[in-house]
Amino acid sequence: MGSSNRLFNRQRTVHEILGGGFVADVMLWRRGNLTLGILLVTLAAWVVFEKSGYTLLSLVSSVLLLLSVILFLWAKSAAILNRPAPPLPELYLSEEMVNEVGAFIRAHVNDFLSTSQDIAMGRDARLFVKVAAYLLLISVIGGLTDFLTLGYTSLVVVLTVPALYERYENYIDSYAITGFRKMQQLYVKFDVKFVNRIRKWILERQKLS
Numbered sequence: 001m002g003s004s005n006r007l008f009n010r011q012r013t014v015h016e017i018l019g020g021g022f023v024a025d026v027m028l029w030r031r032g033n034l035t036l037g038i039l040l041v042t043l044a045a046w047v048v049f050e051k052s053g054y055t056l057l058s059l060v061s062s063v064l065l066l067l068s069v070i071l072f073l074w075a076k077s078a079a080i081l082n083r084p085a086p087p088l089p090e091l092y093l094s095e096e097m098v099n100e101v102g103a104f105i106r107a108h109v110n111d112f113l114s115t116s117q118d119i120a121m122g123r124d125a126r127l128f129v130k131v132a133a134y135l136l137l138i139s140v141i142g143g144l145t146d147f148l149t150l151g152y153t154s155l156v157v158v159l160t161v162p163a164l165y166e167r168y169e170n171y172i173d174s175y176a177i178t179g180f181r182k183m184q185q186l187y188v189k190f191d192v193k194f195v196n197r198i199r200k201w202i203l204e205r206q207k208l209s
Contacts, residue, residue, distance in 0.1 A: 014166040019107060021100040029163045039159060046152040 018024035
């Protein structure tokens with residue numbers, strides 16, 4: 001599909017828009033096992049928090065305490081009985097992974113700060129209206145659910161919507177562009193019938209005054 005038929009006439013792929021690299025691979029299921037693991041772990045955590053009444057701090061402390069006791073007793077008994085030590089994997093974050101995650105976060109934080117400055121300085125009225133609408137939507141959703149459920153739901157959306165969009169990109173763009181054009185036509189009709197009349201009425205009132 002040509003670039004003219006893409007949503008917002010974009011030239012870049014979804015992977016490039018998401019920043020490329022490790023984070024984009026996870027979001028687009030190019031590292032399917034890792035993405036699935038994240039979803040399953042967060043689902044298990046959500047179930048535990050919702051059903052058990054644990055807080056995050058108490059649960060993490062309890063799990064770490066239990067794990068430390070098991071590993072300590074295992075290591076001591078293995079040394080006494082000449083048995084193999086606990087098979088612990090090497091826990092290591094590569095410099096490449098840290099740099100990619102850091103660059104991803106930095107880019108989005110900078111975009112957020114730049115957008116916030118534009119809104120605060122009144123440079124973009126349309127952007128202000130959009131942000132206000134999004135914040136209002138978040139406020140309504142936040143009133144209907146708790147933070148933990150909202151966080152898990154947001155993670156599921158982040159790990160599914162971009163991947164589904166990339167897979168069915170042509171169909172979604174086609175329908176979205178068609179709908180956008182229809183909305184533009186409705187806006188033109190509304191502008192002609194109502195907004196222009198209001199403008200003319202205001203001008204007439206100003207002339208009379």
